Amino acid sequence: MSEVLNANSKNNSNQITSKVTFASLLVALGIIYGDIGTSPLYTFKAIIGTKEISEMLVLGGVSCVFWTLVLQTTVKYVWLTLKADNQGEGGIFSLYSLVRRFGKRLVIPTMIGAAALLADGMITPAISVTSAIEGLERIKGFEHIPVVPIVILVISLVFFVQRFGSHCVGKAFGPIMTIWFLLLMIMGILQIIEAPSVIQSLNPYYAYQLLTYYPNGFWILGAVFLCTTGAEALYSDLGHCGKNNIRITWGFVKLCLVINYLGQAAWLLNDAGAFLNERNPFFEMMPQWFLLAGITIATLAAIVAAQALISGSYTLINEAMNLNFWQRVGVKQPSDTKGQIYIPSVNAILWIGCILIILYFQDSSHMEAAYGLAITLAMITTTILLSYFLLFKLYWNKFLVGIFLTIFLMIEISFFIANVVKFKEGGYITVIAGGLFFFVMYSSYFARKINNSYTKFEDLGKFSKMIVALSNDQDIPKYATHLIYLTKADRREQIEDRIIKSIFDKKPKRADVYWFFHINRTNNPYTLDYEVSELVDDKVIKVVLNIGFKIQPKTELYFEKVIEDLIKNEELNQHLKNNASSKYNPTIDFKFIILQAYLSVDNVFSLNESVVLKSYFFLKQFAQKDQEAFGLDRNNVITEYVPLIYQPAKTFNLQRKK
Structure with a gap:
């Protein structure tokens, strides 16, 4: 005898609209792209660093960023990974649930990927908000403003309001990110008009030239990787927006990002001088009269990015508990909004982690040096799990799956190797945090396995x-x-x-x-x-x-x-x-x-x-x-x-x- 507790329960995931409307596209812009959308705040600044500005470095840097967005974000995540649709849901645990019966050893890569995403949830809010607030130093009279206390205040407020739910402020996320991406596009276009020759950098030859001929060019990939750190969120937030809305909005978002990166490249070649000297190309492009408004918009976009990572961490831990990867902790529903949850213990852990990272690194330049190491591991594990999905669920030919694995593991392992040098520069912070998360998952999962094996x-x-x-x-x-x-x-x-x-x-x-x-x-x-x-x-x-x-x-x-x-x-x-x-x-x-x-x-x-x-x-x-x-x-x-x-x-x- 079999009964259904709730006739609609199995179809709840179908309530996630797959229809494309103006409202659904606006929601996707507000939820999905906070992390990857704020990457222009710090990516090019990290690529240039203390190196002498040259045409090879600038054009090669833009070329690397562009082709990373094409291959890593568009092809792997937007086209391929979104196919792994578990009744409208995405994310590493949803993907694991689809393929776990095809490989017993997949549990370890899944734990590594999930732990890396949680560690990323600590540093992303810190680097995004810090990069935005640092723009105040360009305003006359604010050159020596104490940035760290302001960042801590903003971050603390974001974590504090989680207990009330983000449904009220969440309604503004779509318009905020729309304004943000339009700002990225306009700023970029104004600079490209001054130096249209930067468009030639979209030729992959410039990326090849940078990586092979520029001194220590390969290691620049560690900074280039920052442009795609939010790609994992595209899949994790599948359940909130639907794949069609993500794919359509990504076209607009990618265009805005590429134009802004080209604009930063144009400014670097025309106006930056020989060295960047800790200046941020993003804010340097802004006219003085617009700085305060631009910094305000950037800060709001950074808050959206922080909110997206925090909410994603709640969802991740909730799924981890239900799959026996995490100890049982209290989960609250602060509103009637479907899928919106609040986990006090996770909120406290992430808040403490963010504050410690801000106090330790003090500025975004040092955070850039540490950022990206953990998330490369998450991307590698997603590639491994996705190969099983393509082979056993989509029934791809083994040869095609082998090509997919070879190409993307080469790309991601290259990024990982380039990021390994960040370990001593502060990357060990996120690695240690991810290691602790992994240990909790490992002990929770395998202790239950041991317990079950001895249960009579x-x-x-x-x-x-x-x-x-x-x-x-x-x-x-x-x-x-x-x-x-x-x-x-x-x-x-x-x-x-x-x-x-x-x-x-x-x-x-x-x-x-x-x-x-x-x-x-x-x-x-x-x-x-x-x-x-x-x-x-x-x-x-x-x-x-x-x-x-x-x-x-x-x-x-x-x-x-x-x-x-x-x-x-x-x-x-x-x-x-x-x-x-x-x-x-x-x-x-x-x-x-x-x-x-x-x-x-x-x-x-x-x-x-x-x-x-x-x-x-x-x-x-x-x-x-x-x-x-x-x-x-x-x-x-x-x-x-x-x-x-x-x-x-x-x-x-x-x-x-x-």
Whole structure:
């Protein structure tokens, strides 16, 4: 028997419009392009750095940026990666859900990519806002303004308002980014008119010349990479806008970005002089009278970029929890807007990380030196996962998949090698942050794997007669009318042995109906349905809840819906008349039993298992309680603590002294 909890739940993802309208395009501009859209604030400044300005450096730099946007962003992400559409959802965990059954080892690349994206969520808001605020130093009278306190204030306000939801200010994101991209285009055109010859730099020969003939030209790729760091967000935000809206708006965004980069190149060749001397070409192009307005628009665009990374981090952690990659933490819904969530613990971690990065680096030039190392790893892992998708889901020829892998791994490994030199310049900050995120994911995932491997399952049928006898034994006080256990057993006839022990405890738990509730996480984001099996008529019932990896479980509400359906269909005959706790209270009498595991001291481990398990149980102390994570009211939950003994210590010979 199979019922649907919510007839529309499996189609929720289809509510993400695939229609292209002016409003949908405006939303896409506001949500998708904050990171990549603000890259002109710092990319060319990083390419030039302290090097002497020359035609080879400037034109070669523009050429590298242009072809990076073409190959890495347009071809790989906008054309290919957006094909990996998991019921309207995107992102590394959605991609992993599509391909995980085709390769057991894909879990490690997925963790690396997700950890790198979280580390990126710390430095992107810091570098974007700092680069924008630094423009104030060009205004007369503000040359020595303290930038760091202003940046910390702006960043702190952005993180503070997250608890209220971004739906109100989010309505302004589309118009803000539209104005921003038009500003990029106009600024670029005004400079290109003065030096139209810069357009020739779109010829890939100039990129080739820079990388092969310019002294240490290859290492400039580390700065060039900054132009495409936001490409991963194009895929991660697929669920908010739909692929058609992303592909159409990308054409406009790419045009504005390229024109602005060409404009910066024109200014560098015409007006910059021999050295940049820590000036920012982006703000140097602006006329003095427009600086304050331009800086204001740039700051607003940087705030949008910060908001996009913060919201993306919430979504990433929420999916990680549902796929067992992260400890359970509190998730809140600050508004009625679909998909908008707020995770206080993640908000605090990212805020602290951003503030520490700002205080450590002090200015955007030093942040540029550290930026990009972690995100190259995320792009490499996406390429690996995408190759599986192309091979097993789109059924591409192995030869074509091999060409795809070869081309993009060569590009991304080149970027990675060029970024490795940033490690000692501050890149170690994001690598360490990403490493910590990876360790949490690794210990959370593999500790559960180890735990499951040592979990003993019993055939429920062997105990059915004893359960029925206990249920009918009037000498035992009734524990509850309906007794519900959450179980990991996905097979219809199986149950954990510790649940059997709990039922037949020293004080047996007598109930009229015994329910065994299994939550099955599906590869689809918004699945929500259930299956019911009556192992003993009206006595022992197994429920399998199929729930998408993007949905927060509300197990108690689901159980009440199941009971309601069974009574309505007259399938729970024994309790149609007497289903309440008493004649004075019509409420259904039920109790959930949660078996809370703890690590027994009576264990010996290998080194790997010891580190993983002890780390997992240490982190679990700070995680959300199971009843909250599964959506249970604590008044209806009993928690029992069960020792986990994986590998008992060796037997010993204890003798009494005479």
